[in-house]
Amino acid sequence: MATATRIFSSGIRRREDPRLITGGSKYTDDLKLPGMLHAAMLRSPHAHANILSINTSGASDAPGVVAVFTGQDTQGVLNGLPCAWLVPDSDLKTPEHPPIATDRVRYVGDAVAVVVADSRYHAEDALQHIDVDYEILPAVVNPEAALQDGAPQLHDDVPNNEAFRWVAEGGDVDAAFDSPEVLVSERIVHQRLVPNAMEPRSALAQWTEATGDVTLWSTTQNPHIARFLTSVVTGVGEHKIRVIAPEVGGGFGSKIPYYADEAITVFCSMRLGVPVKWTETRSENFMATIHGRDHVQDVEMAATGDGTITGLRATVYAGMGGYLSTAAPGVPTILHGLMYCGPYNIPAARAEVYGVFSNTTPTDAYRGAGRPEATFLVERMIEKLAGHLDMDPVEIRRKNLVAKFDDGHDIVLGLTYDSGDYEAPLDKALEAVDYAGLRAEQESARAEGRHMGVGVSTYVEICGLGPSQVAGAVGFQGGLWEGATIKVTPTGKVSVAIGSSPHGQGEETTFAQVVADEIGVDVDDVEVLHGDTDNTPMGWGTYGSRTTAVSGAALTLAVRKVKDKARTIAAHLLEAAEEDIEYGDGRFFVRGSPDSAQSIQDIALMANVAWNMPEGMEPGLEAQAFYDPPNFSYPFGAHVAIVDVDADTGHVSLRRYVAVDDCGIQINPMIVEGQVSGGVVQGAGPVLWEGAVYDDDGQLLTGSMLDYGMPRADVVPDIESLSTETPSGHHPLGVKGVGETGTIASTITIYNAVMDALKPFGVEKIDMPLTPQKVWSAINESRG
Amino acid sequence: MSFWSSVRRILIGDESPSEAEQPAPAAAPPPASEPPSHNGKLPVSISINGSEVSDTVEPRLLLVHFIRENASLTGTKIGCDTSQCGLCVVLENGVAVKSCTRLAVQANGAEVTTIEGLGSAGELHPLQEGFWNKHGLQCGYCTPGMIMASKALLDANPDPTPDEIRHGLEGNMCRCTGYTNIVRAVQAAAEEMKKGG
Numbered sequence: 001m002a003t004a005t006r007i008f009s010s011g012i013r014r015r016e017d018p019r020l021i022t023g024g025s026k027y028t029d030d031l032k033l034p035g036m037l038h039a040a041m042l043r044s045p046h047a048h049a050n051i052l053s054i055n056t057s058g059a060s061d062a063p064g065v066v067a068v069f070t071g072q073d074t075q076g077v078l079n080g081l082p083c084a085w086l087v088p089d090s091d092l093k094t095p096e097h098p099p100i101a102t103d104r105v106r107y108v109g110d111a112v113a114v115v116v117a118d119s120r121y122h123a124e125d126a127l128q129h130i131d132v133d134y135e136i137l138p139a140v141v142n143p144e145a146a147l148q149d150g151a152p153q154l155h156d157d158v159p160n161n162e163a164f165r166w167v168a169e170g171g172d173v174d175a176a177f178d179s180p181e182v183l184v185s186e187r188i189v190h191q192r193l194v195p196n197a198m199e200p201r202s203a204l205a206q207w208t209e210a211t212g213d214v215t216l217w218s219t220t221q222n223p224h225i226a227r228f229l230t231s232v233v234t235g236v237g238e239h240k241i242r243v244i245a246p247e248v249g250g251g252f253g254s255k256i257p258y259y260a261d262e263a264i265t266v267f268c269s270m271r272l273g274v275p276v277k278w279t280e281t282r283s284e285n286f287m288a289t290i291h292g293r294d295h296v297q298d299v300e301m302a303a304t305g306d307g308t309i310t311g312l313r314a315t316v317y318a319g320m321g322g323y324l325s326t327a328a329p330g331v332p333t334i335l336h337g338l339m340y341c342g343p344y345n346i347p348a349a350r351a352e353v354y355g356v357f358s359n360t361t362p363t364d365a366y367r368g369a370g371r372p373e374a375t376f377l378v379e380r381m382i383e384k385l386a387g388h389l390d391m392d393p394v395e396i397r398r399k400n401l402v403a404k405f406d407d408g409h410d411i412v413l414g415l416t417y418d419s420g421d422y423e424a425p426l427d428k429a430l431e432a433v434d435y436a437g438l439r440a441e442q443e444s445a446r447a448e449g450r451h452m453g454v455g456v457s458t459y460v461e462i463c464g465l466g467p468s469q470v471a472g473a474v475g476f477q478g479g480l481w482e483g484a485t486i487k488v489t490p491t492g493k494v495s496v497a498i499g500s501s502p503h504g505q506g507e508e509t510t511f512a513q514v515v516a517d518e519i520g521v522d523v524d525d526v527e528v529l530h531g532d533t534d535n536t537p538m539g540w541g542t543y544g545s546r547t548t549a550v551s552g553a554a555l556t557l558a559v560r561k562v563k564d565k566a567r568t569i570a571a572h573l574l575e576a577a578e579e580d581i582e583y584g585d586g587r588f589f590v591r592g593s594p595d596s597a598q599s600i601q602d603i604a605l606m607a608n609v610a611w612n613m614p615e616g617m618e619p620g621l622e623a624q625a626f627y628d629p630p631n632f633s634y635p636f637g638a639h640v641a642i643v644d645v646d647a648d649t650g651h652v653s654l655r656r657y658v659a660v661d662d663c664g665i666q667i668n669p670m671i672v673e674g675q676v677s678g679g680v681v682q683g684a685g686p687v688l689w690e691g692a693v694y695d696d697d698g699q700l701l702t703g704s705m706l707d708y709g710m711p712r713a714d715v716v717p718d719i720e721s722l723s724t725e726t727p728s729g730h731h732p733l734g735v736k737g738v739g740e741t742g743t744i745a746s747t748i749t750i751y752n753a754v755m756d757a758l759k760p761f762g763v764e765k766i767d768m769p770l771t772p773q774k775v776w777s778a779i780n781e782s783r784g
Numbered sequence: 785m786s787f788w789s790s791v792r793r794i795l796i797g798d799e800s801p802s803e804a805e806q807p808a809p810a811a812a813p814p815p816a817s818e819p820p821s822h823n824g825k826l827p828v829s830i831s832i833n834g835s836e837v838s839d840t841v842e843p844r845l846l847l848v849h850f851i852r853e854n855a856s857l858t859g860t861k862i863g864c865d866t867s868q869c870g871l872c873v874v875l876e877n878g879v880a881v882k883s884c885t886r887l888a889v890q891a892n893g894a895e896v897t898t899i900e901g902l903g904s905a906g907e908l909h910p911l912q913e914g915f916w917n918k919h920g921l922q923c924g925y926c927t928p929g930m931i932m933a934s935k936a937l938l939d940a941n942p943d944p945t946p947d948e949i950r951h952g953l954e955g956n957m958c959r960c961t962g963y964t965n966i967v968r969a970v971q972a973a974a975e976e977m978k979k980g981g
Contacts, residue, residue: 020924021912023859023899030858198925249925282864504923674919681962705868713963714954
């Protein structure tokens with residue numbers, strides 16, 4: 001029967017876990033269908049080349065091979081891969097992106113052919129028997145270099161490789177930079193990163209000739225978008241396509257885009273009439289799954305002599321890779337350039353962003369997506385300003401932070417932050433680490449020749465994407481609302497379905513908590529379905545820290561509809577006026593008579609058998625709701641990192657990390673802490689170890705986990721996650737979102753800490769990652 | 785097993801004694817003089833979670849593929865192709881091995897334990913309980929390998945410090961959790977196992 005326990009805001013264990021900790025759950029590559037064949041892709045070994053000829057006969061004759069297809073086979077059958085974020089007023093170029101290259105390859109990893117065989121081993125064996133005659137062309141990898149006259153041209157219809165130029169400006173920027181009292185500037189390179197979700201991408205396609213149906217199991221973060229784009233690329237009607245995201249092993253943005261591989265796998269199944277599965281190797285993941293970041297930023301900050309910021313402007317060269325991935329243009333523009341004010345009162349700001357093609361893997365949204373790069377440049381300039389004025393960087397922050405507000409704050413770049421109390425997390429973080437004590441410790445350490453550093457950042461981010469009208473206005477070729485359905489069975493069990501598609505974030509648990517509290521059933525009586533376009537309502541997916549904020553709101557509206565109907569039925573059964581019905585702990589009763597109540601289970605039974613319903617009311621206890629948020633949400637916080645630098649070796653060790661995040665109301669604090677810890681370490685990666693490196697010919701030198709430094713358990717400390725709670729005023733539950741906060745804040749926090757440690761050497765800048773070799777060299781150069 | 789010793793084995797069939805971390809095979813592999821059964825394939829019989837799985841396989845077949853394909857136990861995952869990520873860790877004769885870096889024929893006659901053999905939803909191993917209670921997983925993809933590596937860690941050191949846990953698991957990558965709760969999960973399991981033992 002109804003439970004009186006309020007489960008919202010409690011850190012209950014995840015219901016997802018029993019199937020995951022016993023090995024019983026199925027990810028895409030775990031699936032096997034009768035008669036299933038295996039596909040393997042032949043990928044270009046050259047960054048830029050013309051394809052003169054392809055001879056597949058050797059592969060066709062290889063053991064176990066059923067078919068070999070090239071771009072000649074898919075041309076005219078598969079459409080080009082669309083770019084779905086057409087940022088307006090930017091002269092955006094969207095050159096053709098064929099799923100399989102036909103005449104030219106533009107990055108190492110571009111698909112050239114596909115082999116389908118009876119086993120994975122045979123398919124990969126056969127790849128080496130395909131002869132491709134390439135005419136190698138000059139390549140360019142650096143986005144700034146690619147923009148220069150004379151650089152190798154990737155696309156005939158894109159002069160100077162300039163995919164777009166986008167400008168956002170607010171306030172009088174020219175005046176702010178017309179002889180300011182203080183001017184600090186920096187060239188920041190936010191290097192290319194490889195998302196590296198632990199589960200490689202995979203697709204399993206099954207075409208049924210008799211019905212014309214296609215089922216695609218896919219490692220996607222957004223099955224409804226995947227269905228839509230499968231339809232666009234293959235020409236199969238959306239109603240004939242079912243996309244299932246089974247268990248998905250992390251995404252971090254890299255499983256948002258629609259990739260050639262999905263379309264090719266569907267094509268193979270349709271050609272051969274049998275199910276076909278493709279799973280990338282990690283090496284393929286490094287070259288053919290999107291990368292993130294890749295910014296070169298020239299930044300300037302203007303201020304008065306007392307540390308009041310008067311302006312910020314930056315010119316950014318953002319690498320797009322060889323083609324425009326699904327959402328790529330929106331990342332360094334809308335999700336980046338509009339966030340230059342951070343949590344500060346900055347009266348004038350300007351972002352000028354060049355999106356540039358280069359002979360590299362396409363980039364797209366990677367955890368934080370544009371916001372880590374924005375937070376980095378704002379917070380780095382604040383440190384520079386503090387250094388210039390010889391002020392404590394915390395003092396500079398306090399001087400410029402926006403005062404507490406709960407009903408909207410307009411910034412000059414056009415956004416309206418929903419709610420903020422930026423000093424609260426800063427105070428909490430500084431207290432947690434004993435900031436004054438740390439500075440004293442630092443002083444005595446320096447006296448003893450040891451080098452510890454303290455890094456601080458205060459941030460605000462934009463998430464909960466977002467109002468669909470805004471999405472349309474900024475060129476996103478979709479909506480950003482979410483749908484949810486709820487069904488209450490005759491026995492009072494609840495089944496809800498959502499259009500978003502969690503893959504580790506735990507919404508099966510947190511959404512059950514929301515439903516249980518809203519209508520007073522036991523949390524274990526609620527089932528949350530997601531990830532299958534056939535049994536979930538339309539929704540735009542899980543990314544941009546939007547699932548709890550947007551999908552959770554849709555679910556809340558749906559469950560409240562059911563509750564309203566239940567109230568009407570209760571009034572009817574209790575023979576009372578509806579306005580006299582009260583509700584508490586899953587029971588409806590007439591005001592003043594709580595002993596004679598109808599439980600939600602009683603009402604569910606009646607609604608489903610419909611023996612005695614209010615006049616004219618439809619039977620059943622089900623509802624559907626759609627939520628289109630009126631605004632984005634703006635989580636914020638303050639982080640502190642403490643590092644120790646060994647000046648003799650250049651080795652940096654991360655001693656302690658304290659994160660104070662305000663993601664609004666928390667449904668499950670345990671899950672919030674987990675998101676923060678993971679996000680912080682993911683953001684630590686680029687500071688100390690991670691970076692995709694290409695040579696001048698466009699060869700990816702960091703093409704495996706041997707060469708690309710991922711954070712491991714022994715190189716990071718426990719992440720201490722604290723919080724403040726400032727509700728979002730416009731959200732039905734007051735939640736904001738927490739999936740990306742850790743990553744957005746931690747990169748610059750740790751970077752600031754290392755630079756703080758290196759202050760005695762006069763070192764102000766080292767390009768990331770801060771490897772021992774680079775740190776040692778910087779120290780050594782400063783020593784002359 | 786090092787990269788180069790695995791390359792040697794694959795390329796030139798070098799069966800010289802391997803590194804200390806290698807488990808001793810329970811039964812000797814078929815002598816080199818024995819003719820392959822057919823098409824160059826070799827018979828392999830491995831006890832996985834107490835059930836004997838026998839098949840005739842190509843010598844190059846990786847143990848992880850034998851487990852996932854031939855034995856249809858997909859709890860063991862594959863996350864890389866350079867023996868870095870640790871997703872495929874299983875116990876071979878009680879020793880943690882990266883099963884992507886072992887050939888199935890090398891494990892002939894061995895007893896292998898995978899995540900499916902550690903405990904069931906109705907009867908969880910303390911490590912599984914620990915990961916659940918401490919939120920030691922998010923997407924779950926690294927979890928089977930992480931738990932199996934933790935099992936070997938606790939078998940060798942029942943009372944590890946957080947630092948020893950971090951060093952013991954440095955061969956297992958996780959992109960979701962930041963490791964904080966994984967360390968707590970292993971600590972909790974160690975506590976529980978001490979009580980039980």
